[in-house]
Amino acid sequence: MNNYIIETNQLSKDFSGELAVNQLSIHIRKNEIYGFLGPNGAGKSTAMKMLLGLLQPTKGSIKLFGKNFDSNQLALLSNVGSLIEEPSYYANLTGYENLEIIQKLLKLPKRNIDEVLKIVKLYEQKDKLVKNYSLGMKQRLGIALAIVKFPKLLILDEPTNGLDPAGIQEIRELIKSLPQRYDMTVIISSHILSEIEQMATTVGIINKGKLLFEGYLADLEEDEKYLFETSDDTIAKRLLLSKGFILDKEEVIINDQNKANIAAAIRLLVKNDIAIYQVRMIRKSLEDVFLDMTGREGGIL
Template identity: 55%
Template structure:
């Protein structure tokens, strides 16, 4: 697998405080990588180091297979970013803002219409930015980040402050970019629900440490299904099942089964009934991704 971004023991200290600790990111080419963690976990600090805006205390960053420290300028020519709020001239139109940025980047003039179309701002090309909604301003910020036709796009909390329709627009745009532009997208968020909607890979950071990194499918597999049994005399029923070698768990007068096939559940119910226990309920209980995320990041503090 080809990785667009790789970090090796990336670390950032502020005095005695460690904001990012020995981070080893691996971001595959052509994927939407969700960088997930509570507010203050070290996400923005990491993104600033990836963009060369902040010098690491230790460790290294490789982007496109090259060392950021040695080839910073040439690497960043192929990187677009929207970190925190977008920068723009409110008294200018969206087209004029993009023209000013285009001249700095040296991009061809036709790129302006292309990125306006991509972020659905073509009809607002001649409108002054001071009259834009927050969602339109965010999309203009992404249009600016796309002017240099980047191979890597880095977005820091791009749905912050957006209304529901703005969030859906942003979500759809992010999902389109890898397919339409052969682009790799790194998106940070503290909201699992947002990452789950767009990401194909995910990294979870807590207290500056990377505690999970894999495909979103692998994360979903952690959302285990349990079979929940409510029975009479639950404590004795639980002990009886254990004595027969059936793997179970017991909590708050409820029996939980590890084996969840229909046949295994039916066999347990039959055993309980044969032994004189009343089975009141047999239910499926799903552990949500949100529960998994909260367990992973339990005890996180602000940083």
């Protein structure tokens, strides 16, 4: 039996002939922080809304906690908290009063209110009207509203949008604490690579509705390669290929991390009177790998 909290199979959403989500199959395990990464308009919010029953899929299926979503929707959603796009709150009520409404509607213990206010560091401002909250405080209140029932699954859509660096760091540290301290699984969307890189344990990369990659960010890091600049690249390539070296592209680039093999390549070229002007290690950054994958117009930072 698998340990997936979320599992989708060929999930698709068609809006008037345009596929916002196209055959999306994702797998999220218990207590993961799953980074849902892609450019603006990639389909992240649409996918999240389908996971919450806010949109009906055109095709495909969803399982939450190992159970079919369609036939158990209300029961399953009782264990899910969410913050989609931006927090919903009553601006003329205090932070405490906003949480009290949810607490009463869901018949939760009253102690949950104080507990989540402390978790999101709003306890000292609980009696302040929300219209007087800063943007960061409103985002933290949105997360408090999402976790006041201490759900098993938390779905957050771009929770750091519009925040200053200090606010981003606060939200980031809060999210990172949730799986271990409160036994929550978190799925968090973003178009900012550096944010996901600092929070997520695994990632799903989506663009134009399609899943391009799912796994660990480290799996995307490109291996080391060595670029040789020589007096005669054509002969250098022929010599290296004849000795079994694996070359890359049109330049003299050896795709090998073993430094002893690089030293052997240098000796081979020198022995055959090929002058070596430079040997330089090259490797694409994680950002370059993402931009190549999603299209450089995509807007991932």
